[in-house]
Each structure stands twice: as structure tokens, then as C-alpha cells.
Amino acid sequence: MNFMASKQPENSLLGPESDSQRTLYPYVTGTSVVALKYKDGILMAADMGGSYGSTLRYKSVERMKPIGKHSLLGASGEISDFQEILRYLDELILYDNMWDDGNSLGPKEVHNYLTRVMYNRRNKFNPLWNSLVLGGVKNGQKYLGTVSMIGVNFEDNHVATGFGNHLARPILRQEWHENLSFEDGVRLLEKCMRVLLYRDRSAVNKLQIAKITEDGVTISQPYSLKTYWEFSAFENPAQGAIGSW
Amino acid sequence: MFRNQYDTDVTTWSPAGRLFQVEYAMEAVKQGSAAIGLRSKTHVVLGCVNKANSELSSHQKKIFKVDDHIGVAIAGLTADGRVLSRYMRNECINYSFTYESPLPVGRLVVQLADKAQVCTQRSWKRPYGVGLLVAGLDESGAHLYYNCPSGNYFEYQAFAIGSRSQAAKTYLERRFESFRDTTRDNLVKDALMAIRETLQGETLKSSVCTVAVVGVGEPFHVLDQGTVQQMIDAFEIVAEQEGPAAEPDVDSGQEASAEPEPEQGAAAGEGVAPMDI
Numbered sequence: 001m002n003f004m005a006s007k008q009p010e011n012s013l014l015g016p017e018s019d020s021q022r023t024l025y026p027y028v029t030g031t032s033v034v035a036l037k038y039k040d041g042i043l044m045a046a047d048m049g050g051s052y053g054s055t056l057r058y059k060s061v062e063r064m065k066p067i068g069k070h071s072l073l074g075a076s077g078e079i080s081d082f083q084e085i086l087r088y089l090d091e092l093i094l095y096d097n098m099w100d101d102g103n104s105l106g107p108k109e110v111h112n113y114l115t116r117v118m119y120n121r122r123n124k125f126n127p128l129w130n131s132l133v134l135g136g137v138k139n140g141q142k143y144l145g146t147v148s149m150i151g152v153n154f155e156d157n158h159v160a161t162g163f164g165n166h167l168a169r170p171i172l173r174q175e176w177h178e179n180l181s182f183e184d185g186v187r188l189l190e191k192c193m194r195v196l197l198y199r200d201r202s203a204v205n206k207l208q209i210a211k212i213t214e215d216g217v218t219i220s221q222p223y224s225l226k227t228y229w230e231f232s233a234f235e236n237p238a239q240g241a242i243g244s245w
Numbered sequence: 246m247f248r249n250q251y252d253t254d255v256t257t258w259s260p261a262g263r264l265f266q267v268e269y270a271m272e273a274v275k276q277g278s279a280a281i282g283l284r285s286k287t288h289v290v291l292g293c294v295n296k297a298n299s300e301l302s303s304h305q306k307k308i309f310k311v312d313d314h315i316g317v318a319i320a321g322l323t324a325d326g327r328v329l330s331r332y333m334r335n336e337c338i339n340y341s342f343t344y345e346s347p348l349p350v351g352r353l354v355v356q357l358a359d360k361a362q363v364c365t366q367r368s369w370k371r372p373y374g375v376g377l378l379v380a381g382l383d384e385s386g387a388h389l390y391y392n393c394p395s396g397n398y399f400e401y402q403a404f405a406i407g408s409r410s411q412a413a414k415t416y417l418e419r420r421f422e423s424f425r426d427t428t429r430d431n432l433v434k435d436a437l438m439a440i441r442e443t444l445q446g447e448t449l450k451s452s453v454c455t456v457a458v459v460g461v462g463e464p465f466h467v468l469d470q471g472t473v474q475q476m477i478d479a480f481e482i483v484a485e486q487e488g489p490a491a492e493p494d495v496d497s498g499q500e501a502s503a504e505p506e507p508e509q510g511a512a513a514g515e516g517v518a519p520m521d522i
């Protein structure tokens with residue numbers, strides 16, 4: 001992966017890269033995750049692509065997973081780091097269940113735990129190269145938050161990672177409102193995912209939509225979005241392009 | 246309890262299957278000054294008797310705030326209690342930092358109990374000589390637990406520990422069924438009454454006791470002396486009014502004595518009727 005290698009500036013204190021045991025660049029990556037709060041809980045969407053640089057190599061990667069009884073985690077970025085995070089959370093939930101005492105970690109607790117993990121790794125210059133979306137419902141309270149690989153975390157009514165921030169969030173800012181119905185929520189997410197499919201080169205047309213409510217998590221079977229390529233601008237893309245000579 | 250050949254080490258069992266050192270540690274709790282706790286569905290109240298060694302010294306602190314939603318009252322070796330309170334505060338704050346959520350009381354209590362158990366199974370340690378009444382609030386409601394030096398813990402509707410706690414326990418046993426649905430103020434009053442039982446005749450004043458409350462919408466805090474004294478005065482007045490009404494003989498007796506008064510007043514006028522002047 002030479003074309004991914006980065007050259008350090010002369011005054012870097014980081015030492016030779018060759019003997020590094022820490023994460024330097026991602027290899028197999030997932031693209032955007034988009035999520036929003038709706039009437040009964042959270043809806044989250046992510047495609048099933050795992051890119052290897054510019055190659056769309058893996059097309060059945062599940063990038064959203066349920067965590068415990070109350071949460072759903074979606075990730076973009078390095079897939080192997082996502083799998084590592086799932087192992088950490090597995091252990092966390094296991095110990096939580098072992099108390100066997102009627103208390104359980106809710107989405108807020110999981111989100112904050114992840115924030116601590118991501119931030120501490122960032123401080124050691126060995127980040128988990130992911131942007132995470134954590135959504136859930138507990139005791140009727142809906143929760144939706146995000147954490148980045150450098151530990152930036154916040155909650156909102158709708159969140160996205162990567163390209164989703166640039167292409168999906170503006171749509172959500174215009175069209176999201178409280179108490180969306182399930183159908184309206186899905187329609188809105190599909191609208192965002194369609195724009196991402198047209199405009200994000202790492203997007204693949206095979207996606208899943210996940211829903212989490214008080215009753216639990218459901219992740220849909222993979223499906224494809226209908227696309228339209230007969231726009232006149234697509235037919236002759238170079239028409240109207242001004243040449244330089 | 247009498248000395249015997251099995252009570253030197255905490256790691257020595259007696260033939261009857263007892264660990265005497267642990268039991269001696271529980272004796273230390275019984276010698277400490279009383280602490281009581283009671284809870285309703287939404288509030289938990291802790292109270293303790295605070296006797297200073299001498300008039301010159303200050304009272305020992307026996308109630309500790311552990312977090313906004315948890316507090317503890319101790320009886321026994323207060324130094325051990327202080328150290329355990331610091332442990333509990335640490336656990337709470339670490340949990341809050343990692344999960345941005347309050348530590349469920351039930352979990353803290355189990356951690357405390359496990360810590361106490363360690364000291365019953367190491368030859369180079371001794372059991373903690375303090376009993377803790379842990380009061381706290383979490384998602385599943387209001388809780389009161391008692392942690393023993395043995396490493397056992399129990400949940401209670403109301404409990405009392407320390408010297409002369411049996412008197413308080415008797416009072417609480419009579420009244421505990423009403424605690425679940427009672428108001429916060431009544432709960433505090435019941436706590437003060439229970440403390441009064443342990444004082445066995447001594448006057449109940451805010452200077453000899455400490456009361457703390459935690460409840461829904463009310464973070465754990467120790468009530469200040471003024472408030473406590475007001476509450477004591479309030480229910481002591483009620484007690485006085487109830488006294489005469491409860492005894493019809495005294496009533497008729499009072500009526501009878503009211504009539505002859507003017508005559509007596511007139512007869513011994515010179516020094517006996519200050520109100521005429």
C-alpha cells in the first residue's frame with residue numbers, strides 16, 4: 001500500500017515509521033453511517049461495503065451491530081478496529097450481565113465508555129480508526145450519539161459519519177422533525193443514502209437499515225436502492241465543460 | 246463471648262464452623278454509637294447519635310456523602326468507616342467518569358461486601374470493624390443496605406445498628422409498614438423518633454444527633470442543626486398536646502380545678518396572683 005504511505009515532516013518527534021506498532025493508516029474501510037431519532041426510537045442506515053483503498057473489495061460487511069439490550073452501534077472507518085471494539089463491548093456487556101442485578105448499561109453509558117476508549121487510544125497515538133454512531137432506547141428515553149477516532153463526542157437528533165456529514169446532514173437539517181413515523185424516517189434515510197450512493201465513490205448499492213426501540217433491535221435484510229441515471233447531465237457529462245485550450 | 250483457642254487468627258475456623266475474629270469485629274459495631282436508616286419508595290433517611298467525648302471536643306463524623314445519590318452512616322471503628330467511605334467515593338466517581346451515569350447502589354454495596362470478605366480470608370489482615378448503612382437511589386428506586394464486617398450485606402426497609410439499637414429496632418418494627426408510602430417529612434420524623442429511643446430517656450436535641458436525607462429530586466445532604474431542631478420541636482409539641490387529651494381523668498380534673506381557682510386567687514391575693522398585676 002505504498003501510495004498510502006505518508007511522509008513525516010523533518011521536525012517530527014514520532015520516530016521511524018518502520019518500527020511502529022501503532023495504527024498509521026486504515027486498510028479496509030467502511031463509508032458513511034447515517035442515523036436519526038424517530039417516534040419510537042432510532043433508525044440507522046449503513047451500506048455493506050468494505051473498501052480496500054479505491055477498490056470496492058468486500059460487499060457484505062455488516063457495519064451495524066446490536067450491543068446489549070438497549071443499544072445499536074454503527075461504524076465507519078477501519079473494519080478490523082470495529083471488530084476490536086465489538087470485542088471490548090462484548091466483554092463490557094458480559095460483565096454487566098454477570099452482576100445479575102436488574103441494572104443494565106444503557107446507550108448513554110455505552111457511548112461514554114466508547115468515548116473514553118477512543119480518547120485514550122488517541123492520546124497514545126494509536127487510535128482505533130473509526131467514527132462510531134451509538135443509538136438506543138432505555139426506559140422510554142431515546143439516545144443518539146457519535147464518537148470519532150480522536151474522541152470527539154456529542155449527541156444529537158440526527159448524526160452521520162464521514163461523507164454523510166457533508167451530504168446527508170444538510171438534508172436532515174431541512175427535513176427532520178420530532179416524532180417522525182417509521183415510514184417517514186426510512187424514507188428520509190433512503191433519500192440520504194441515495195445521495196451518498198450517487199456522490200460517494202466508496203458507497204456500494206447494498207444497504208441495511210436498522211431500527212432500535214424499547215422492544216429491541218431489528219436489522220433489515222440487505223437491499224438495493226433504485227437509482228436513475230437518465231439525467232441529461234449524466235448522458236453527456238463533458239458537454240458544457242470549458243477546455244483550457 | 247468468651248476467649249477460646251480458635252480466636253487468635255481470622256484464618257482459623259472453630260470446630261463449630263465459626264470465625265471468631267469476624268464475630269469480634271461485629272461486636273465492635275455493636276459498641277459504636279447508634280446509627281439508623283429507613284426508607285420509603287422515594288426517599289431514604291439516615292440518622293445517628295453523635296456524642297462528643299467531652300464538652301471541649303467536636304463530634305465525630307459518622308455520616309458521609311458518597312455521591313449525589315448515595316450516602317452512608319457508620320457504627321463502630323470510625324477510622325475504618327472513613328477509609329471505606331473514601332473507597333466508595335472513588336468507585337462512584339470512577340463509574341461516573343466512564344459512563345456519565347450514577348453507580349447503581351446495589352453494585353457499590355456488592356463491591357464493598359467483596360472488599361470486606363477479603364479481610365476475612367487473609368492471615369495478614371483484620372476485618373473492618375465498622376457496620377455501614379448505605380442509603381441510595383437508583384433506577385430501581387430507593388434502597389437501604391446494611392454492610393457487615395463479615396462481608397454480608399442485606400437490604401432493609403429500616404434498620405438500626407450500634408449501641409442500644411435494639412430500642413430503635415423495636416420502634417421501627419412497629420412502624421415500618423407505613424414507611425413505604427409515607428412523605429419525606431414523616432420519614433425524617435420517624436428517624437428522629439427512632440434516634441430518641443436509643444437515647445433512653447435523654448432529651449433529644451439537634452446537638453446530639455445528625456440526620457441526612459436522599460430522595461427523588463433531592464441529592465444526598467446532611468440536614469443542618471436548625472432544621473433538625475425545628476422538626477424535633479414540632480413533634481414534641483404534638484406529643485404534649487396528645488398527652489392530656491388521651492387521659493379523660495386529667496381532663497375532668499382540670500375542669501374541676503378551674504372553678505375553685507378564682508376563690509383561691511382571692512384568698513391568697515398578696516403573693517399568688519401575678520396575672521392580676
